[in-house]
Amino acid sequence: MCLPPLYTTPSFFLVFYTLLLLGASSSRAEVLPKRFARSYIHLEGDVRWRRLYSAMHYFLTIDPSGKVRGTRSYCTNSIFQVYSINVGVVAIHSAGSGLYLAMDRRGNVYGEEDYGPNCRFRERIEENGYNSYSSERWSHQRHPMYVAMRRNGWVKMGRRTRHTHRSAHFLPFPI
Template sequence: MCRWTASAVHFCPEAALSTTATTAASAGPHFPLPSAASLCLACFTVLLVTAGTVTGACPPRVGHEPLQVLASGINCSWTLERHTRSYNHLEGDVRLRRLYSANKFFLCIDKTGKVDGTRRKNYADSLMEIRSVSVGVVAIKSVSTGLYLAMSKKGTLFGSVKYNPSCKFKERIEENGYNTYASLRWKHSGRQMFVSLNGRGKPRRGHKARRRHPSTHFLPMLPS
């Protein structure tokens, strides 16, 4: 570390060099001495590297090769910038799943548009294509019939030929690991309406279902 003093020597490197040379000549054998510019550059380099090590930041770039060599030793990059990656929900993500309810029924949509529950594990109408249409919002489509799961204003579930706002559902993972699906478009008295299958495998009206009730809980299962 260099020590700076407020004197004439500080402002006149040539004077400091002459004084040092005279002292060295009187004390012993002669050794080549560095120039005043080299001494200043060395002190400045030490200060920059020390500051960068303490604060964790890279020293500013200067046009001297020694600084670039020292900087490479503390893992700095002058040309590349690090950008924070985004891990937001990917729009357009598609999953093939069977929605298995906590009441032990698979949600299915037949070719007539009727929504029902079945205990048959590999029933064709129960294989669903779950597509992310925005963050936390999905569209559910029967692979075999091509019909979209939809909910009416009154909370009735049905299969829709065309995709429309009534086919959007908010997907949420509950504390027990099951998913709930609430209509994005419709509410009843300000409360969310959920996709639900009762104890007999029949769909319940959305306004009669509650988030914490097992009839609204579904486990997306991989097709076997």
């Protein structure tokens, strides 16, 4: 009786291929280092004292009445505490007026007495070194609504802004 050679049978190749895969996967796991999980817990709860200087050459202020506008002079209403809520999410509190910067669903920017979901903003560092602040809660036609300032110092409606507009760019000056 004549048997075919061992290396031509399909079962031999299947067993050899399986052993090759098992050996490669176990040796590969030993060679690659384990990837560590990134933790940004140290960034939460950070408080920074800043004045937000717009690219339109105004400092952002919140009046005690809750009106948000720009000023070129130094006043205590333009000093902000920027609280880090989460990674990339901040709350902006005016030290002079005691109000939080907030944005409603229509894109109106105003001062709020109590901290709430309208007071949360995503802080983004742009390519030109400026920061932009968009509402975490609200968007307009799937576009984020940004805090922005006109050339005359009045605040723009959030639904008419994009992160590429210079009016939405702020430099956070440390105090």
